[in-house]
Amino acid sequence: MIRVMLVDDHAVMRAGFRMILASTDDIEVVAEASTGREAITVARDVHPDVICMDVQMPDMDGLEATRQIVADPAVRSAIVVVTTFDRDDYVFQALEAGASGFLLKNAGADELISAVRVAAAGDALLAPEVTKRVIERFAAEAHAHESAPSAEAHNAASAPAPHIAVDLTEREQEVLRLLAQALSNAEIASALFIGEATVKSHVSNVLAKLGARDRVAAVVFAHRNGLA
Known part of the structure; x- marks a missing residue:
């Protein structure tokens, strides 16, 4: 079973994700958190395989929580940032923080399930609509000094x-x-x-x-x- 933790400050959103993931035979939601700070504590206690992490939350945002969880050698969870905000800076900050993927909340149920499975397998993913921008952004940074x-x-x-x-x-x-x-x-x-x-x-x-x-x-x- 793939053990998943849901992190989102909206209980309705967590409930929707839980229902979608519960429809599978190989995924189990083992924990939830409503803030980034709470997510860090719960991740250390539960050690989920995958964390679905919101970005904008009170107390501590998901980007900083991702940085701290990834930096913790005792936690080996893969993190998929899930947000309603299709913004380049969130994408790049999430990847720099060590997230294994980035998915928009308007993604379909199949995409969410696939994202969890891909992350659990040690691979990485990006929502199709942001992949091209990510590649272009990093390419531009790498070659900014060149013609x-x-x-x-x-x-x-x-x-x-x-x-x-x-x-x-x-x-x-x-x-x-x-x-x-x-x-x-x-x-x-x-x-x-x-x-x-x-x-x-x-x-x-x-x-x-x-x-x-x-x-x-x-x-x-x-x-x-x-x-x-």
Whole structure:
């Protein structure tokens, strides 16, 4: 069972999420909290697999709560930030804080269930409507000091790999560049003409070498180190 904690200052919202997640056979809501500060305490006591975290709450917001929970070595919960606010600054702050994903509250029930499962599996997700902006934002930050890239530079699979401190093989750097384009394992396998199982192995190696919690952290690294 995937053990989930719901964090939201609106009891009705928590009840709705609980009802949706209760309709599954593999997800159980084991705790709730109504403030960020309460979420930190409960997370330490309950150790949920996934935390669905609201952003705007009294006492302490969800972004600061996420930072503190992620920084706590005793808590290994994956955090999915769930909010009504489709704002770039929330998205970037949530990812910088260590969240494994970002989902809007107007997402469908299937999307919420999928988000919990994806986070529990150690992967990362973004709502489709914000993924493009996240990639563009980090790309802009990484290349702000450079001139505009040519069209050929967008071909990440064939672009020459710059020197980086992390000891990634040439193939792992190719995989990382494609991860930075938000490609799935299947799409990466197709682009590199290798099996999906091989891609999964490369992704695991990349995350381990980078010390990255998940694919989102790897994407941030790639854009900030000129690998995208």
